[in-house]
Amino acid sequence: MKNDEESPCVRIAVSLPVRGTFSYAVPKRLAPIANVGHRVLAPFKNRNVTGYILEKIPRDRDETLKEISEILDPEPLFHKQAVPLFEWMARYYIYPIGRVIESALPGGLNMKPYKTALLTEKGLKALHTRSHGSEEGKLLLWIKDHAGKRLPHPFRVFHDLNKKGWITVQDRLSKRQAGPLMRKFVRPKEGMALQPVLSERRAPSKTANEVEFLTKVFSSGPVLLRDLKGEFANGSYLVEKWTKKGVVESYSGPVYRNPAGRIMFPSPAPVELFEQQRRALVHIHACLDKRAFSSCLLHGVSGSGKTEVYYRAVEHVLRSGRQAILMVPEISLAIYMESVFRSRLGEQVTIFHSGLSQGERYDQWMRMVRGEAGLVIGARSALFAPLPRLGLIVVDEEHDSAYKQESSLRYQARDTAVLRARMEKALVILGSGTPSVQSFQNTITGRYHLLSMPERVEARPL
Known part of the structure; x- marks a missing residue:
């Protein structure tokens, strides 16, 4: 490719088990629509792979770069604010950054590369001259009967046929399973x-x-x-x-595929707050008004009114034009919380968890990207909600071990939520009736501010 100093350049994370990021040129036909967060198709070695634009970078006049082939989505899938979080997770958890992003996005988006084969004229002649019971005969017959289909692994068994000129191998991409x-x-x-x-x-x-x-x-x-x-x-x-x-x-x-059901748990606003709730909210509102990072541990016994404190904090954030995430450890609790908050906040509430279909997750994700969601409620995966004006993250039952991802990208969602809040100058509230040892120690060392709610509402018995 000829060098062109006017051709823009982007840094891309490819969805492969490789470290680091790679620089690519953007062809002029794609330059007006290539933005941070776009999913692209890019040549990598001898195949095309899915990649994600992390930033636009200046072009070195003497640098020769490959060009991205296509932009795969009409809209970016994440905002530039998410890039530092993805990069930190890749470093801290020693995981390829492209796979970090793939784990964060709704499933079914990526188009996986695979190989197909067709018989050549030489291959057809070889098929007629060889026994169908021989190894080569079986392979040639399979290719004849499955033209254009994905080659079964391992591919190396077809390598000799390709070298002999009996087959032509083609690289293809699977269709995306999720979309509008x-x-x-x-x-x-x-x-x-x-x-x-x-x-x-x-x-x-x-x-x-x-x-x-x-x-x-x-x-x-x-x-x-x-x-x-x-x-x-x-x-x-x-x-x-x-x-x-x-x-x-x-x-x-x-x-739009709306996963929200009917409101099963309507939650009318209480006539008045209790003293321990008011004390907690005075500090929380002051932190939110500063628009700077701060962290609180809300230690409240069961029935002390923590959910109402969460609601008032979310309401305060929404009034200021910012957005919030409410994380819970289980999908069943997310469904309950969604019903409670939607009864008072309406369509500003979005739910996001692995129990939704791929199509529902895609639609909910794009609602967040477009800024149509004020509050995102979900389990561990809600941590990655693409909210550009994040002001508050609430981690309910912060002690729960379900916040630890135990497969693929292994991460602690509670700790990563604190880091995301720091990066985006938001308030993070960790709520629990039985706080984890780590979080309680952080209140002793001054890293977290302790808010105590030791009494049950109206002194109700356990």
Whole structure:
């Protein structure tokens, strides 16, 4: 590739078990849309791999770089604020940074490389001259019957066939399993209004429900085609008719998969707070107003009102235009908390955990990226929520061992939450009725501020 000092350059983490990051040039056709957080396809040795843009860097005039091949998503998947956290985790936990990012993102996004093979003319002749019971005959027959399919491992058994010119090997990428759910919508064409259309309609109408159909399309904005077909027995005919007349049009658009169920645990605001709750919130609100890093251990016995303290802290953050994460150790507790907080905060609440489908996790993740979520509630994986204006992280039941990831990227989510809060100048609240030894020791040494709530609300018995 020719050097071009005007060609931008990016630093990429590849989704492979390799250390470090790599510099790539960005072709001019992709330069306007290549941003930090974008997932890209990049050549790496003799294949294309998935990578993530970590930063744009100046181009050395004498440096010869490979170019990225494609940008795989229309929007970035994370913000630049997340990059220092990914880099720290890669260093501290001795794990490839590309795999750190892959672990943080919703599953099903990456396209995995694999190899396929096709028989050449020489290979077809060899197949006819060799016994199908021989090793080479079996391999050639398998390739003939599975043209374009993924080669079974180990690939080395096909290497000799490739050297002999009997097969051609191709590198391909698997399809992504997660992404937007696309559906057909119907909407009025630009410049069309309902009343002129109705006044021009011939009378008597051939169909009695045309007025209802047109009113539905014009008054409801874009309507799912399947909903129109369900509501109107002749919905397909009406859509086709009025599309031909140039009144309406159909198009494909994404459908949001909302994992939130009905509110099972409504949580009305208490008439007044108790003294121990007020004392805790005075300190918490003061920390939030400073917009600087601080850490608190909220030591409250069961039933002392910690959840209400969490809610008031989140509410304070949202009013200031920032965002919050509430981490819990179990999915069942996340579902309960989501119901409690959504009953008072509405659609500002997003839930994110491994119990959701890949499609639901993708939609929730993109809501966060676009800034549509004020509060993210989830288990360990909520730590990576892509919130650009993070002001508060709450780790409930901080002593629980479930915050320790025991496979692949092995990390302690509670400790990493404290580090993320430090990096993004946020407040972190660690809540527990039985604090961990480490957290309690940190209050003694002054690293955490201790907030005590030793009494149960209304002195209720255990």
